[in-house]
Amino acid sequence: MVEKAVALSALLFVLGALGALTRRNLIVILMSIELMLNAVNLALVSFSRQWGDLAGHVFVLMVIVVAAAEVAVGLGIVISLFRNRESVNVEDVSLLKW
Amino acid sequence: MPVEAIVKVLFMFAVMVIGLAPIITWVERKQSAVMQDRIGANRADLAGITLIGLLHPAADVIKLITKEDVVPAGANRVMHMLSPVIAAVPALIAFAVIPFGGVYQFGDTTLNLVGADIDWGLLYIFAIGSIATYGTVIAGWSSNNNWSMLGGLRASAQMISYEVTMGLTVVGIFMVFQTLRLSDMALAQDSSFRLLGFLAPYLGNDGGVIGWLIEHVRIPGWGLVYQPLGFLMFLTAIMAENKRPPFDIPEGESEIIAGYFLEYSGMRFGLFYTAEFLEVPVIGTIVTSLFLGGWSIPWISTADVIGAVSGVFGHGFATGLCIVLHVLSFLLKVVLMIWLQMALRWTLPRFRYDQVMDLCWKMILPLSIANVFVTGLVILLMAPR
Amino acid sequence: MTDVLFYLFAGLAVAGALGMLLNVRNTVAGALSLVATMVSLGAIYVLLDAYLIGVLQILVYAGAILVVFLFVVMLLNLREDVFSPERLRGTKRIGAVIGALVCVELILLVPRALGPAAEIPADFGSYRALGTALFTDWVLAFELTSLLLLAAMVGAVILAKRSID
Numbered sequence: 001m002v003e004k005a006v007a008l009s010a011l012l013f014v015l016g017a018l019g020a021l022t023r024r025n026l027i028v029i030l031m032s033i034e035l036m037l038n039a040v041n042l043a044l045v046s047f048s049r050q051w052g053d054l055a056g057h058v059f060v061l062m063v064i065v066v067a068a069a070e071v072a073v074g075l076g077i078v079i080s081l082f083r084n085r086e087s088v089n090v091e092d093v094s095l096l097k098w
Numbered sequence: 099m100p101v102e103a104i105v106k107v108l109f110m111f112a113v114m115v116i117g118l119a120p121i122i123t124w125v126e127r128k129q130s131a132v133m134q135d136r137i138g139a140n141r142a143d144l145a146g147i148t149l150i151g152l153l154h155p156a157a158d159v160i161k162l163i164t165k166e167d168v169v170p171a172g173a174n175r176v177m178h179m180l181s182p183v184i185a186a187v188p189a190l191i192a193f194a195v196i197p198f199g200g201v202y203q204f205g206d207t208t209l210n211l212v213g214a215d216i217d218w219g220l221l222y223i224f225a226i227g228s229i230a231t232y233g234t235v236i237a238g239w240s241s242n243n244n245w246s247m248l249g250g251l252r253a254s255a256q257m258i259s260y261e262v263t264m265g266l267t268v269v270g271i272f273m274v275f276q277t278l279r280l281s282d283m284a285l286a287q288d289s290s291f292r293l294l295g296f297l298a299p300y301l302g303n304d305g306g307v308i309g310w311l312i313e314h315v316r317i318p319g320w321g322l323v324y325q326p327l328g329f330l331m332f333l334t335a336i337m338a339e340n341k342r343p344p345f346d347i348p349e350g351e352s353e354i355i356a357g358y359f360l361e362y363s364g365m366r367f368g369l370f371y372t373a374e375f376l377e378v379p380v381i382g383t384i385v386t387s388l389f390l391g392g393w394s395i396p397w398i399s400t401a402d403v404i405g406a407v408s409g410v411f412g413h414g415f416a417t418g419l420c421i422v423l424h425v426l427s428f429l430l431k432v433v434l435m436i437w438l439q440m441a442l443r444w445t446l447p448r449f450r451y452d453q454v455m456d457l458c459w460k461m462i463l464p465l466s467i468a469n470v471f472v473t474g475l476v477i478l479l480m481a482p483r
Numbered sequence: 484m485t486d487v488l489f490y491l492f493a494g495l496a497v498a499g500a501l502g503m504l505l506n507v508r509n510t511v512a513g514a515l516s517l518v519a520t521m522v523s524l525g526a527i528y529v530l531l532d533a534y535l536i537g538v539l540q541i542l543v544y545a546g547a548i549l550v551v552f553l554f555v556v557m558l559l560n561l562r563e564d565v566f567s568p569e570r571l572r573g574t575k576r577i578g579a580v581i582g583a584l585v586c587v588e589l590i591l592l593v594p595r596a597l598g599p600a601a602e603i604p605a606d607f608g609s610y611r612a613l614g615t616a617l618f619t620d621w622v623l624a625f626e627l628t629s630l631l632l633l634a635a636m637v638g639a640v641i642l643a644k645r646s647i648d
Contacts, residue, residue: 001489003594005531008493010589012520014582015500022575027510027556028503031517034548035500038524041540045533049608052601054616057608058624060536061617064543065628069635071548075555076642082559177512217609221538225525228546232518235550239511239557251557258550278610 005046013039026081026088030074037067106213110193113429114383119375120155122436126375127151129437130444162368170242170361177240182362182369185233188226189376195219196383197281199393199424200288200400202417211393211421212281219280220272223384224265227339231257233373234341234348234358241361249358252451253341253348259458260339266466267331270473271388274324283321284392288399290316318396321389327469329389331462336384338454340377342439344446345454382435383428390431393424400424489530492523499523510556514549521545533608 012035019032041060048056082088128151131138140150142157169178199211216222231254238250272278275286294312322329338345348358359370386392394400400420408416449457502516521544528537606612617625 001485001531002597002600004489004493005527006593007590008496010586011497012500014586015504018579018582019504021578025510027552028513031503031514031552035517035520038521042524042527045528045531045536049531049533049603050597050600052603052607054612057533057536057613058616058621062624062628064539065632068543068548069631071551072635072639073642075551076639078555080642088559218534218538221542225538225541225546228542231546231550235553247557251554254550254554258547
C-alpha cells in the first residue's frame with residue numbers, strides 16, 4: 001500500500017502545482033499550496049511507514065504547524081489586500097511586474 | 099461483518115437517537131414549563147389520550163416531514179441540502195467511542211461494551227467536533243440571507259475558539275488517567291480511594307475507630323474529584339462548542355430571528371433540530387465518561403459486585419447482573435447531565451457575543467493552562483518515590 | 484478490505500482536488516471539495532498506521548485551517564469569480580502535459596527505490612511514541628515551532644488590524 005500512497009501523493013502534488021500556477025484567484029492559489037503540502041505529508045507518512053522511522057511523523061507535524069502559520073499570515077495579507085484594492089485577482093496586484 | 103459490533107452500534111443508536119432525543123424534546127418543554135410555573139405543551143393526543151405531552155415529539159416529526167420544503171431563490175441548492183447532513187452526522191458518530199459498559203469475561207469470550215475501542219478515542223471526539231463547524235458555516239452562507247450569514251460567521255468563530263479551550267481543559271484529565279482511551283478512563287474511575295489515607299502512616303497499629311474511619315471513608319475515584327476546575331471549564335467549553343444556551347448566539351432566537359437556520363423548513367430544519375438535540379446526550383455521555391466515572395457505580399467496584407454475587411448465583415449470572423447495573427448507572431448519569439443542561443438553559447440569560455469570546459480567550463484559556471501546571475505539580479509531588 | 488478502503492479514499496481525495504481546481508465560479512464549493520480531500524487523506528493516514536497524524540490532520544487541517552479559508556471567503560463575500568479573458572491557453576495545456584509526465588515518472592520510479600517494508604513496533608504512530616520522540620529526540624524542532632507559531636500569531640493580528648495608532 002505504500003507504493004500506492006506515494007503514487008497518490010505524486011498525483012496530488014502535480015494537481016496542486018497546476019492549481020498554484022494557473023489560477024488567478026489568490027485564495028485558490030493558497031489552497032493549492034495547501035494541497036501540495038498535504039501531498040508532501042502523505043509521502044512522508046508513507047515512507048515513515050515503510051522504514052519504521054518516526055522521524056517522518058515528526059516532520060509531518062512540523063509541516064502541519066508551518067502550514068497553519070502560513071495560512072494565518074497569508075490570509076491576513078489577503079484581507080489587507082482586499083481592503084486596499086477590492087479584488088483578490090493576482091493580475092490586479094502586478095504593479096512590480098516589468 | 100462482526101455481529102457484535104453491529105449489535106452494539108444498534109443499541110447505542112436505539113437508546114440515544116430513538117430513545118433519548120425525542121424524550122429530550124419533551125423534557126425541554128416540560129422542564130422549562132415546570133421551572134417557569136406554567137403547564138407546557140400537553141395538547142398532542144392520540145384519540146383523546148394526552149400522555150402529559152409525551153406525544154409531542156411524534157407530532158413534531160409528522161409536522162416536519164409533511165411541511166413544504168422551501169429553498170430560497172438565489173441559494174446554492176447543493177450546499178443548502180448538504181449542510182443539515184454535515185451538522186447532524188458528527189453528533190451521531192460521536193457515540194461510537196463512548197463506553198456504556200466495561201469489559202466483561204464470560205468464560206473465554208470477552209465482551210467490551212464500546213462501539214469502537216480506539217486508542218485515541220478522546221482525540222476522535224475533538225476531531226469530529228471540529229467537522230461539525232462546517233454544517234453551521236455552510237448553512238449560514240448558502241441561504242443567501244444577511245441574518246443567516248451573520249449567524250453562520252458568529253457560529254464559526256465561536257466554535258473554533260471553544261474547540262481550542264475544550265482541548266486544553268481535558269489535558270488535566272489526560273495527565274491524571276494517563277490515557278486517551280475512553281474505556282480505560284472509565285475503568286480507572288471504577289475504584290474509590292480513602293479520603294483520610296494520608297493519616298495512615300501515622301497510625302501505629304490499626305487502632306480502633308480512627309483506623310476504621312480511615313479505611314471506610316472513601317471517595318469514588320471520579321474525574322470530578324481529581325479535576326473539579328477541569329470539570330467546570332470543560333462543561334462550559336463543550337456547551338459553548340455545541341451552541342447550547344446560554345451560548346446560543348448563532349441561533350439567537352429573539353435577536354437575529356433564527357440565525358443560521360432561518361431559511362430551512364420541513365425536514366431539513368428537522369435534521370438541524372435533531373442534531374441540536376442529539377448534542378445534549380453527546381455532551382452528557384462525554385462528560386460522564388471523563389468526569390463522572392462512566393459506567394461505574396460509585397463506591398461499588400466491579401470486583402465487589404462479582405465477588406458478592408458469584409458466590410451465591412455463579413459467575414455468569416454475576417457478570418450479567420454487573421452488565422445491567424453498569425449500563426443503568428451510565429444511563430442514569432447521562433440523564434442527570436441532560437437535566438443539568440436543561441436547567442442551565444432555562445436559568446441563565448444569553449451571553450452577548452463579545453462576552454462569549456472574552457470568556458473563552460481571557461478566562462477559560464489562562465485558567466486551563468494554570469490547571470495543567472497545578473495538576474503537573476501535584477502529580478509530581480505525590481508520585482511514589 | 485484495507486485496499487478497498489484505500490482506493491475509496493484515494494478516489495475521494497483526487498475528486499476533491501479536481502473539484503477545487505476546476506471550480507472556477509464558486510470558491511466556497513472549491514474550499515469544501517478541499518475539505519473532502521483533507522478528510523480522506525486523514526483516513527489514509529490511519530490506514531498507514533499513522534494514527535496521531537491522521538486525527539491531527541482532521542482536527543487541524545480540515546477543522547481549523549480550512550474553516551479559516553471559508554471564513555475569509557465568506558467575509559470578503561467572494562461569490563463569483565469574474566471571468567477575465569483566457570490567456571496563455573497553450574502554455575497551460577503544455578503545463579498540464581508536463582505535469583502528467585512528472586506524475587507518471589514518479590509513480591513508475593519510486594517503487595524501485597523502496598526496499599522491503601520494515602517491521603514496525605505495535606505502538607507505531609500512536610500519540611505515546613510520537614510524544615516521546617518529540618520530547619526527546621526532536622525537542623529543538625518542537626521549541627522552534629512554538630516560536631514560529633508565536634511569530635505567525637503576532638503577524639496575523641497586526642496584518643488584520645484596521646489601523647495602527
